[in-house]
Amino acid sequence: MSLAAKAPRPKRCRNTSCGSTFTPQRLGQAVCSPACALATKEQNLPKARKAIADRERREIKVRKEKLKSRAEHMRDAQQAFNEWVRLRDADLPCISCDSLPSDHDLITGSRWDAGHYRSVGACPELRFEPLNVHRQCVKCNRNLSGNAVEYRIRLVQRIGADQVQWLEGPHQACRHTVDELKAITATYRAKLRELKKEAA
Numbered sequence: 001m002s003l004a005a006k007a008p009r010p011k012r013c014r015n016t017s018c019g020s021t022f023t024p025q026r027l028g029q030a031v032c033s034p035a036c037a038l039a040t041k042e043q044n045l046p047k048a049r050k051a052i053a054d055r056e057r058r059e060i061k062v063r064k065e066k067l068k069s070r071a072e073h074m075r076d077a078q079q080a081f082n083e084w085v086r087l088r089d090a091d092l093p094c095i096s097c098d099s100l101p102s103d104h105d106l107i108t109g110s111r112w113d114a115g116h117y118r119s120v121g122a123c124p125e126l127r128f129e130p131l132n133v134h135r136q137c138v139k140c141n142r143n144l145s146g147n148a149v150e151y152r153i154r155l156v157q158r159i160g161a162d163q164v165q166w167l168e169g170p171h172q173a174c175r176h177t178v179d180e181l182k183a184i185t186a187t188y189r190a191k192l193r194e195l196k197k198e199a200a
Contacts (some may be wrong), residue, residue: 015039073181080188081128082114087195089135095154096140096147115141117151118167125171128184131159132167 008024015036022032031037068076093100095115115136118126126132134155140147156164176184 016043068178070178070181073178073185074176077128077176077181077184077188080185080192081133084188084192084195085114085130085133086112086135087192087199088130090199092135094137094140095134095158096136096144096150098154099137099139111138112136113138113141115146115151117146117148117155117164119146123171125174126167129167131163134158 010021010023011030013020013022013032013036014030015032017039018032018036020032031040089095094112095117113136114133116126117132117134120127123132134151136146136151140150152164
């Protein structure tokens with residue numbers, strides 16, 4: 001048994017300067033007349049242009065992402081991870097010398113690095129291990145090559161001797177794929193947003 005088609009319901013014209021009620025004659029009709037259709041075209045033009053520009057930007061971003069090398073993905077992941085480490089440890093002194101940040105340094109982060117206890121060169125598998133990386137002043141990290149002896153003393157105090165021994169032990173070699181690096185970048189950007197939200 002076939003059902004009779006429902007009569008379309010009256011609707012308000014989308015043209016804000018018209019506002020009259022009309023009964024649509026076709027599916028998706030949003031305005032009452034051709035004149036109102038032309039008027040809404042002008043109203044929607046800036047919005048349409050912005051939507052097109054946004055879509056083009058997204059497409060360019062996707063194309064650039066596809067052209068990125070593994071090294072570039074590694075840089076993205078390291079940058080996101082390091083920024084998270086610096087913010088995670090924002091209230092803590094330098095892991096190697098106990099120097100404290102000034103208010104200016106907290107804002108700019110200019111004097112602070114994310115310093116690795118086991119260096120990336122010596123132990124690349126701990127590159128993204130949070131226990132292995134702590135906020136460190138530029139002087140200790142760059143000028144004193146990590147200031148490793150002092151780093152270890154304070155690291156034991158901060159995370160415990162067992163964890164430090166685990167860091168110093170053998171670790172399985174790994175070579176992150178591009179997909180893994182993308183996931184690391186996304187994870188630490190999300191964690192960074194969460195920390196910033198908590199700090200606000």
